[in-house]
Amino acid sequence: MTANTQRPQTNTVSRFREVLPQVLAMGAANMVVINLTLALLLSTLVIAEVHHSDAELSMDDTLASWFGSLPFFCQPVGSILSGFVVQWLGRKRSLMLINIPYFVGYVLISTAPSITVLFLANVLLGTTVGFTEAPINSYFGEICQPELRSILAGSAAIFYQVGMFVLFVLGSLTTWRVTAGVVAVIPVVTMIMISQVPESPIWLIAQGRLKDAETSLCWLRGWVDRGAYDRVTTKSAQKRADDRETKNLLEEHNMSEYKPSPELNGFLSDNQATKQATSDNAQLPSCEDNTDPTMREVALEMKNIAGHDENQRMISPVDKQITIEKELSTEVFTAEVSDGGRKSKFVTMVKLLVQPETLRPLFLTVSFFSFYGFGGMPSIRPFLVEVIDNFHTPIKGSWSSVAMAVTGFLGSVVMIGSVNRLGKRSLAMSSVAVCALSCLLLGVYDYLFVDRATWVPLVLFTVFSFANSIQGQIPWLLVAEAFPFRTRGLAGGMAAASNYIASFIAAKTFLSTEHSLQMYGSFWFFGVVNCLCFAFLYFLLPETEGKSLEEIEHLFAGNKDHK
Template structure:
């Protein structure tokens, strides 16, 4: 016992002597939990990248296929999955709340496996449509659990950076499809893609549920254990202060819901029938009050802001570029093989997401957004001007060879480089930004459903961008479409300059107060200050931070 006691004292002394090491231990479980969740997003990313391989595989070049696609069917292949994602998103929040974030993420893996098997054995077009629709539907169902899980398990100084890894994981899944699609046919690729949902389900067994959800559902002992796991595999006693503040935030006690309507009458004057009526009235009243939350300013304002960002994401060129990459490189006569060019595109998106993780942590969301949007607008404008100068007006859907002007050989690198740059800079911030924001801009009452609704809006815009792309090219010409993308980028910079607050490093309560109109966030990135105390101080739920100490306060754990 004496030896153990000395060991414990030595360990504590070492932690105090080396606060950086202690901070790493506290952050590591959060990073691991997010990485496990990201395997599911990687599995979902493979479904997004798959149509890019599927479209050329069924466009008529392979004579051994039992069916082929015409132009109208190609437009549906590129967009039908995004059309169905909003349906899943709308139900995502409702499905997540009763069963929990973790269990919802696990369940989604099974239908994804079934969809890949349907792709593998499809012998008619309608089976491809069905598989795409189902991947979209179940992909939408994972929006709320994934986004709320990250927001609820991470500390403020890690939240932005770890939230950005969600898009990084999706792009990694897309890149995986681009790479293997260069060597495998679309049927074999579908079979290989089954591996990721299986790995995701197994890994999720080893991470805890969100402590927020556990507290809201009166699972107090599990919530304590989950919080202790996430704060450095520490003891329950060490996180008790934070746990009590978490309970206070949700107006519960460590014994359960702090609501007298559900307590037994002490004097026995209320019978079982009256008690049931009280419960029913309280339930109905709670539902009505819950519905009113979605008509308040602190929900409508962030919803409008993030919806505009989603519109920009999908109508500034990166979404249609990812879907029609092979045909677009062929149309602009890429100097390298169109499939290799697509691989470079996926690599650029992946590294763009890595840069985004760094930018959001050190520069903040506003600077990251402005750099990304400006770069996207410039790239789209250059591509439009090049297409106009070489008189390329319409799309080469069959990606057949066309006569090439030898005088232009030197300049064919221009569209290739700037399309890859467009993919890179858009993923440096613009495409990732709204997915980071929706996990933190909604109040605790609307967060899960708000994430689902926001995700639905994103995929509605994504479906529209892909479905309308060929019609926009036919009406505006290819240069006209990319000039439109560049103009929208300029408009986005102006609007977001006035409407986008800096949330990096701010607590969820401060962000909620900003969108409620109770206070106003400044545009500075708040940095973490390592505390020399024992770490039990928690300001997560403080309504105000002193103005002269906004960058120096001890950081919240929640």
């Protein structure tokens, strides 16, 4: 082999090492999902013991319906406000601070001396759930490589089911007070775990903190050595211009006009020679220090974040003067001078929200969440133990709820394992169809065999839980990826708020609905709602699986010419 054909020996970072830090970061963030689950479901354990109870703390139907639905009622306030707070504090800091009210809420429930304190604790927990939505969904969408985004963001469903399982097992073994006291440890553990993972590189760039963004990206792509990264950025790109493994993150988030810092200029200025070499399939010159190719990939990804993708048309330095602060912070969060007057922040935000790339996914997710809210599970969740007992299953309702949590967990695993192969559209429609059939059959069983103690209703409930865990996660995946960066925080918060508004109405009215329509009529109603949801998704839900954030944005914007 001649000297001209010899290549330097390099130690590559394995794919496992590249993926592991993203998994760890998502795992830490998903601990917040467990807190969210506990906050929403603690009322189920409380209601099961104090509803029509002779104990010191007791609730009638009116108090029970308000208590069970209160977290959903308070959530929209926190959800909408969180869209602004997360842009100010950042994703990581927001995820850390929200653990404080979770801890306080659990302690209040554990020690509550009166019904009033229980209600105050539920108000605090519900509002905190709302504040959770924007930072966690934004973080999910911004730290992962595109090919891993659906799997890792979908892992939130597993943590949700784990939280549900732990809560119901504790509730079956001990009292609701002890359960609340035990789970108060989880927010402390969560805060410690999140403190060890990096901030979103996209948010750091939006704040002009390019060096911190580079460090964050190096951590997330396999703990790449920063010193080696700096050496790469001063040498040739060492990367094919058509490399599809490192996506243009900034372009995906509508931030392609970012002006890079001087630290990247040496790396970015070498693009012409690289383009010529790659177009001729020629061997690129190697770095003198035999730098790890994975470090070069991180450098290229950071270069792409800076908006200098070699596949994009070259933009003159004059046109590049619009900085990321102008693109994001000025457009969205500050008043802007135009036509001799100042546009209010409200008007500017409304204009961004009504653009097709935001309005269309917002309509889709709000509608999907609304169908889901009235489709059964959110309605019965605060009264789950009592509802199951109404069907006279061979085991107690508390342990039946544990079985439902197990099947829900299995459904989440199936969703994560199959979403890349089957796509979100197929999973959403099939899960909604199964939910519709399960609810209709539960209604038929309650109508015909209400006094019989068989395993049939428990089987139907577990099938319903399995499918519902898949159905309920799909709109959250859409929230994590469907909105442009400029409106992701607020639009994601609005979508999440719609979910909890629908869930509040469904939970608050369930007892009245059950009294009016009977149990079988209520489940027939849930079945009809799921049938309508199936028709809605059939006509309006596009397939977004496997697409980059930029491609999804163009899809909803209706740009058919975009490749």
